[in-house]
Amino acid sequence: MIWTAGFRTGVLSPYEQLQFSEPRGFADQTVRQVLHLAGGGEAFRVRLTNRYGRTPLTMAAATVAVGGQRVALTVDGVERHVIPAGEEAVSDPVDIPVAAGTDLVLSLYLPEPTGLATHSHKPAEVARIARGNHVTSPVMMGAEQVEARFYLAGVDVLAPRDTAVAVAFGDSWFEGVGTTTSANRRSVDVLNRRLKRGWVVNQGIAGNRLLRDGVGEHGLARFDRDVLSIPALTHVLVHFGINDLGLPVMLGEPAVTADALVEGFRALADRAHDAGLRIVAATIGPFAGAGPEISTPAGLATRREVNDWIRTTDVFDAVFDVASAVADPHAPDHIHPALDSGDGMHLNDRGAEAMADAVNLDALAL
Numbered sequence: 001m002i003w004t005a006g007f008r009t010g011v012l013s014p015y016e017q018l019q020f021s022e023p024r025g026f027a028d029q030t031v032r033q034v035l036h037l038a039g040g041g042e043a044f045r046v047r048l049t050n051r052y053g054r055t056p057l058t059m060a061a062a063t064v065a066v067g068g069q070r071v072a073l074t075v076d077g078v079e080r081h082v083i084p085a086g087e088e089a090v091s092d093p094v095d096i097p098v099a100a101g102t103d104l105v106l107s108l109y110l111p112e113p114t115g116l117a118t119h120s121h122k123p124a125e126v127a128r129i130a131r132g133n134h135v136t137s138p139v140m141m142g143a144e145q146v147e148a149r150f151y152l153a154g155v156d157v158l159a160p161r162d163t164a165v166a167v168a169f170g171d172s173w174f175e176g177v178g179t180t181t182s183a184n185r186r187s188v189d190v191l192n193r194r195l196k197r198g199w200v201v202n203q204g205i206a207g208n209r210l211l212r213d214g215v216g217e218h219g220l221a222r223f224d225r226d227v228l229s230i231p232a233l234t235h236v237l238v239h240f241g242i243n244d245l246g247l248p249v250m251l252g253e254p255a256v257t258a259d260a261l262v263e264g265f266r267a268l269a270d271r272a273h274d275a276g277l278r279i280v281a282a283t284i285g286p287f288a289g290a291g292p293e294i295s296t297p298a299g300l301a302t303r304r305e306v307n308d309w310i311r312t313t314d315v316f317d318a319v320f321d322v323a324s325a326v327a328d329p330h331a332p333d334h335i336h337p338a339l340d341s342g343d344g345m346h347l348n349d350r351g352a353e354a355m356a357d358a359v360n361l362d363a364l365a366l
Contacts, residue, residue, distance in 0.1 A: 003157070003158055003231060004233075006040060024117050026129070029110055030132065031107070032128040036189070041159040042097050042157075043093045043096065044094055044096070045091045048075075048088060049153040050083040051118050057085075058082050060079070061135045063107045070136065098157060122207075123176070124183075124186055128140050128145055130143040164234045164366050165234065166198065167233060170239035173204065175206045178347050179352050190352055191359055194357075203226045209244045214251070234277065245302055257302065265315065280320060281315075281316040282310075282321075283319065284306060284322075285322050286328075289344020291344060294345065295345075
């Protein structure tokens with residue numbers, strides 16, 4: 001047996017939270033979160049994080065509910081645990097078998113002021129927040145609901161040694177922005193339901209870029225932590241580019257060139273191959289409907305140039321042509337209206353399904 005990733009989520013710093021979502025910290029509050037497992041095993045453990053915290057994080061109590069059971073979650077045998085600023089903690093194993101598609105419900109009681117939270121800002125899932133300690137309460141009456149995850153880096157599962165795991169590494173088109181919240185209809189969820197063996201864990205971060213920091217560390221910078229750290233990994237799927245092309249318009253930064261993106265993709269492929277992984281790249285999805293604050297004629301021309309290169313290069317082990325799968329055939333720089341979430345740059349549930357269906361399962365061997 002081997003511990004490997006059954007669930008992962010990319011996290012952001014307090015600075016990024018201030019820039020791109022509502023600032024958030026906690027004191028004498030319980031935070032309850034649903035964790036949808038990509039894969040299962042004979043036991044599991046939870047990865048908690050204070051990676052970007054500026055002060056120690058005190059977790060006075062924690063429980064996890066699964067399959068009608070609610071059990072205390074401990075670290076080093078105790079319920080109360082302090083995670084120093086900049087560090088992470090792994091819970092003690094919970095000896096309850098879990099299957100792919102299982103929802104764990106994690107409740108954390110945070111008794112002391114936390115400062116701004118390390119978090120995931122667009123996970124297509126809600127956290128429930130209530131005053132006081134409710135880690136053993138079946139229902140948190142009157143709880144506030146926010147779309148975010150807090151202090152959570154992932155869940156490990158104890159799986160057979162021959163388990164094969166892939167990681168979806170990229171932006172909001174993996175994380176699931178635009179899909180129905182709390183319904184597990186992200187492209188990665190749909191892809192997992194197609195697989196016969198193994199699974200794909202989701203390391204998409206909405207707003208993330210391949211080449212520049214901004215919403216999270218850029219893809220090349222976070223590759224080691226968010227990809228190479230996963231045991232039993234065999235493949236990495238990548239979707240980057242929309243934010244590299246669109247965010248400079250919004251932020252007043254210099255435009256990214258096609259050559260720079262191509263070199264970034266080459267570097268990503270080299271690092272995957274050096275680690276013995278197969279890399280499967282997506283073409284850059286259409287985003288002309290996002291409007292002039294994101295989409296420009298020059299940026300769309302760069303997207304087309306880079307996509308032509310992705311489709312024809314031998315740098316990757318395989319390609320899935322998301323751009324063609326979800327484009328409006330009459331206006332291919334736009335998402336097809338039936339697949340558009342409504343903002344012109346994210347996929348709805350049907351679009352996420354089309355993205356997942358664009359992946360050739362033979363390329364994954366999962």
